[in-house]
Amino acid sequence: MFNLSERDPTMKIAISILFVLCSVSAHAATPADLLAGYRTEAAQQTPGFQPSAQRGAEFYARRLGNSAKMPSCSSCHTESPTQAGRHVVTDKSIKPLAPTANVERFTDPAKVEKWFKRNCTEVVGRECSSAEKADFLAHLTGAR
Ligand code: HEC
Numbered sequence: 597m598f599n600l601s602e603r604d605p606t607m608k609i610a611i612s613i614l615f616v617l618c619s620v621s622a623h624a625a626t627p628a629d630l631l632a633g634y635r636t637e638a639a640q641q642t643p644g645f646q647p648s649a650q651r652g653a654e655f656y657a658r659r660l661g662n663s664a665k666m667p668s669c670s671s672c673h674t675e676s677p678t679q680a681g682r683h684v685v686t687d688k689s690i691k692p693l694a695p696t697a698n699v700e701r702f703t704d705p706a707k708v709e710k711w712f713k714r715n716c717t718e719v720v721g722r723e724c725s726s727a728e729k730a731d732f733l734a735h736l737t738g739a740r
Pocket of ligand 1: 670
């Protein structure tokens with residue numbers, strides 16, 4: 597009975613599927629998980645750091661001046677992160693960035709990091725700090 601998995605091929609398959617599911621879910625996250633992660637990182641640099649949706653909203657709309665074509669995050673993502681956006685260069689449509697309007701947002705840490713890196717470098721002229729990312733997410737997760 598204890599060696600069921602060795603003998604029973606159905607059980608072997610079931611266990612393999614379970615392993616695959618576990619490794620997939622290890623990469624999935626919720627916007628709250630990501631916010632908590634950035635908050636922890638930021639608090640290591642600035643003890644007592646608390647994410648601020650207000651600062652995040654200001655950052656989202658701020659004209660940072662690094663690029664004339666895309667002065668702010670809102671240039672492509674529109675003034676409201678709950679709305680679909682449009683890429684200022686390619687004119688391709690972009691789904692809403694706020695998780696309240698698009699459940700796929702901020703569930704894939706690798707994707708989130710990739711786009712923070714790319715967009716911050718273009719718009720801000722450097723990578724965003726953990727504090728800026730935490731504020732940005734605090735704004736987006738509360739956006740209605
Ligand atoms: C030039 C247009 C453009 C600008 C400006 C822009 N973005 Fe984006 N952003 C995109 C595109 C394109 C994607 C990827 C396509 C998609 O996911 O819909 C994206 C995706 C993202 C994502 C991925 C979120 C997820 O979970 O899917 C984040 C985070 C993000 N942007 C943050 C920012 C921040 C922060 C700024 C301002 C510093 C910014 N973006 C400015 C075009 C832009």
